[in-house]
Amino acid sequence: MAEPEGQRAAAAGQLLGLSAQLAERGTALVFDVLLWGQPARAFVLRHDGVLRGYINRCAHLPVEMDWQPGEFLDSDKRYIVCAIHGATYEPAHGRCVGGPCGRSRLIALDVGEQDGQACWYPSRDVRPALPAATPTPPP
Numbered sequence: 003m004a005e006p007e008g009q010r011a012a013a014a015g016q017l018l019g020l021s022a023q024l025a026e027r028g029t030a031l032v033f034d035v036l037l038w039g040q041p042a043r044a045f046v047l048r049h050d051g052v053l054r055g056y057i058n059r060c061a062h063l064p065v066e067m068d069w070q071p072g073e074f075l076d077s078d079k080r081y082i083v084c085a086i087h088g089a090t091y092e093p094a095h096g097r098c099v100g101g102p103c104g105r106s107r108l109i110a111l112d113v114g115e116q117d118g119q120a121c122w123y124p125s126r127d128v129r130p131a132l133p134a135a136t137p138t139p140p141p
Contacts, residue, residue, distance in 0.1 A: 015114070015121035016130055024048040024120055027079035029072040031120060032058060034131035037109070041131060046113050046120055047074060049093040053120055055113035056096055057128070060084040061106030082108070 018031055030047035035057070043058040043066055058066045062084065068074050069085030076083045081099065082091040089103035096108030112123040124130055 015116060015123050018046060018113075018120040018122055021048075021053070021115045021118055021120040024053065026051065027075055030068070030074050032068070032072050033122070035111075035124075036129045036131055038127055039129075042128075044111055044122070044128070045072070045074060046111070046122065047093070049075075052094075053113045053115060054093050054096075055111030055122055056082070057109040057111070059109065060087060060089050060103065061091075061098060061108060062087050062089045062101070062103045 018033060024031060024047060026048050028048065030045040032043055032045045035042050035044045037057055044055060045058050045068070046053055046055040058068065060067050063086070065084070065086050067082070067084040067086070074082045076090070082093050083089070084101070087102050089101035090099050091097065091103070091108055092099050096110050098104060098106050109128070111128060112125060114121050114123070
């Protein structure tokens with residue numbers, strides 16, 4: 003869940019890439035996070051001029067939703083759609099608007115733009131993924 007704007011300053015933003023690379027209603031940037039301490043994927047996309055970020059997990063069943071890497075929007079580029087179940091979500095708030103997701107919502111991330119970069123601000127529930135361990139050379 004997104005943190006209030008006032009708490010954003012206390013948390014260090016995680017740079018995701020150049021915000022100009024996120025075209026309006028285009029391909030999303032997908033990245034790894036820890037959701038409640040467990041590995042998960044997340045995504046950020048630009049919709050109606052605003053960056054929107056969510057955990058890449060359908061509210062109906064916990065599966066990743068993109069039909070191709072980074073592709074979450076329907077053919078009209080209006081809604082986020084789960085490629086597995088057809089659950090349809092409104093991008094501005096992640097609220098289910100059709101399909102088997104009922105009255106559920108996607109898990110929102112606090113995202114924004116800073117100095118031309120897309121940024122994600124971790125929360126208590128969604129933290130940065132641990133870096134891959136560097137193998138130790140044998141003695």
